[in-house]
Each structure stands twice: as C-alpha cells, then as structure tokens.
Amino acid sequence: MTTLRRAAVLAACAILAALLAGLAVLDPFHLRHVQWFVAGTVLLTIVLVTAALAVAVRVFALRLLVLVVGGILAVGWGLTAWLAIGLDDPRSAVVEVASGDRRLVVQEGAAFTIDPVFRVVLRAGAGPFEQESLVWQGDPEGAGPGGVAFRGVDEVEVRTGGCVLVSRIEPVTLAVDPVHRGTAGC
Incomplete structure (x- = not known):
C-alpha cells in the first residue's frame, strides 16, 4: 500500500470518527453516559487526523512536529474531558x-x-x-x-x-x- 493510500484511509477513518462524534454530540437517543462517547470519539478523531497527517508528510522534521502537536492536543483533550466529566455531580x-x-x-x-x-x-x-x-x-x-x-x-x-x-x-x-x-x- 502506498503512502498516499495509507493517508487517505486514515483520513477516511478520521472523517467517520468525526461523524460519530457529531452524532454523540446531538445525542438523539438520550444516552445516560453520552459524555464518555463524545470524549472518546473526539479523542479518536484527533488521533486519526494526527496519524493521517504524519503518514502524508514526508519530511522527518515536519512529521515529528505533527506528532508532537497531535500528542499535545490528544493529551489536552483527554485531560479536559476527564476533568469535565468528573465535575458532573451524581444525584x-x-x-x-x-x-x-x-x-x-x-x-x-x-x-x-x-x-x-x-x-x-x-x-x-x-x-x-x-x-x-x-x-x-x-x-x-x-x-x-x-x-x-x-x-x-x-x-x-x-x-x-x-x-x-x-x-x-x-x-x-x-x-x-x-x-x-x-x-x-x-
């Protein structure tokens, strides 16, 4: 499989994950634990976009930059979501x-x-x-x-x-x- 095809497959998976994240945000089925679905699908989207960009970029320094920025975004989102969900007071x-x-x-x-x-x-x-x-x-x-x-x-x-x-x-x-x-x- 060529590099461009791998990047396209990862980008398609990222688009699918983003659509699932949008569906989780809309929450048409009134799920009780929807905040975990939103957090997980957004994190998956960040990881897949980072992977697609890292595969598509051929210059090593840019690839490393993409991976570092994507890692920071993923960790930042994960911590933010975890703290926000933790603030939800159980009744x-x-x-x-x-x-x-x-x-x-x-x-x-x-x-x-x-x-x-x-x-x-x-x-x-x-x-x-x-x-x-x-x-x-x-x-x-x-x-x-x-x-x-x-x-x-x-x-x-x-x-x-x-x-x-x-x-x-x-x-x-x-x-x-x-x-x-x-x-x-x-």
Missing part, C-alpha cells in the same frame, strides 16, 4: 418506580448548589447504552414531587402539589414531551 435516587425495562427515578441534588433540587428522569436499558430523559425539574428550595407513575406504554405522570403533570414518551429515542419545570402553577 442520589430518592424513589424509583419500574414498569418493564423502564424506570421513573426521583433524584435529589444538583451540581454547585447549596439547596437540593429535585428532578424526575425516565431511564431505560442498562450498561453503557442506558437511556435517560428529563421528565420534570423542580425549583431550588422547592419540594420534591408527590408521586410518579406510568400511564400506559407511552405516558408518565408527575404529581406535584395539587397538579398532575402528564408527558408523552417516544419509545425508541426516549424523547419526553413536554418536559415540565418548576412547582408553581400547573
């Missing part, structure tokens, strides 16, 4: 209601706040491809929901105060419509 589950492979989870806590913030998320699946969608987000210093329940296959309800808030669920992507916010008014 504690207060209540969990299951229906088949789906779960409604009431969570308490929020990153960088003193007052607890309650929210309700819908989860499906398990492992790295577990899905999670926000159903209801409470106000800071507000009370948690009075109850959560499934209403058939494609609806969930959140009871807060005297209100019953109903949201529809798209079964494949786990998209929730509407996402309710706050506790004042219905």
Whole structure:
C-alpha cells in the first residue's frame, strides 16, 4: 500500500470518527453516559487526523512536529474531558418506580448548589447504552414531587402539589414531551 493510500484511509477513518462524534454530540437517543462517547470519539478523531497527517508528510522534521502537536492536543483533550466529566455531580435516587425495562427515578441534588433540587428522569436499558430523559425539574428550595407513575406504554405522570403533570414518551429515542419545570402553577 502506498503512502498516499495509507493517508487517505486514515483520513477516511478520521472523517467517520468525526461523524460519530457529531452524532454523540446531538445525542438523539438520550444516552445516560453520552459524555464518555463524545470524549472518546473526539479523542479518536484527533488521533486519526494526527496519524493521517504524519503518514502524508514526508519530511522527518515536519512529521515529528505533527506528532508532537497531535500528542499535545490528544493529551489536552483527554485531560479536559476527564476533568469535565468528573465535575458532573451524581444525584442520589430518592424513589424509583419500574414498569418493564423502564424506570421513573426521583433524584435529589444538583451540581454547585447549596439547596437540593429535585428532578424526575425516565431511564431505560442498562450498561453503557442506558437511556435517560428529563421528565420534570423542580425549583431550588422547592419540594420534591408527590408521586410518579406510568400511564400506559407511552405516558408518565408527575404529581406535584395539587397538579398532575402528564408527558408523552417516544419509545425508541426516549424523547419526553413536554418536559415540565418548576412547582408553581400547573
């Protein structure tokens, strides 16, 4: 295989990795651990672009420069992504209601706040491809929901105060419509 063909194959792989990174950023399936997919695909894109450029460049000094700059970018991205993902504060589950492979989870806590913030998320699946969608987000210093329940296959309800808030669920992507916010008014 010629040098130009190797560089073209690496460039094609880099384009594919960049497209996967774009798909991870869009997150159409509401993956719970999407930040790891974004970090991994962007890192893979950086490595593949660096490799393609290093193979394409014939001058040793330029090749070394490409490898050093690519290595710095890869390490910098890896550390930045790892620190950013580490700052994501895990929330504690207060209540969990299951229906088949789906779960409604009431969570308490929020990153960088003193007052607890309650929210309700819908989860499906398990492992790295577990899905999670926000159903209801409470106000800071507000009370948690009075109850959560499934209403058939494609609806969930959140009871807060005297209100019953109903949201529809798209079964494949786990998209929730509407996402309710706050506790004042219905």
